[in-house]
Amino acid sequence: MSGRLFTLALLLTAHRRAEAEDLLQDSLERAYRRWNQIIRKGRPDAYVRQVMINAAVDRWRRERRRREEPLVIDTADRAAGDQVGDVADRDLLLRALAGLAPRQRAVLVLRYFEDLTETETAAVLGCTVGAVKSQASRALARLRDLTPSPCAADEPNPRPRR
DSSP: HHHHHHHHHHHTTTHHOOOOOOHHHHHHHHHHHHHHHHHHSOOOHHHHHHHHHHHHHHHHHHHHHHHHHOOOOOTSSTTTSSSHHHHHHHHHHHHHTTTTTTHHHHHIIIIIIIIOHHHHHHHHHHHHHHHHHHHHHHHHHHHHSSSOOOOHHSSSSOOOOE
């Protein structure tokens, strides 16, 4: 469970390792205070995930008030054993993900990494299903703009068929 939670924290913090560690630690600390209640209700992983998402949203709100520039992504400690192409693809995706607005990033992480439905994502983020759909659509369009198409570099422009 903790490995998956740490990965979620990394995705929610745009792969800023120190922030992800802080987010996970704060979330686990909050959950620890109510652990007996959480265990009795069942599904502690879902509860801790919700706590983490709420904490991430709180951090985004504080950052927005401070208007700080995003930090540079540190990729040195990741992907040591991966193939070069996989590392490059992952780095490109993480940089593009970091370029999204926090709410868009959260929607994509919840929908495609956590594999939540639109309804579940809306419940977690406290918004409507329509807002989840529009944020996901805008985020995916933005990712397409930020990342080159894999076919575009390898193939010449196809001739139109008549």
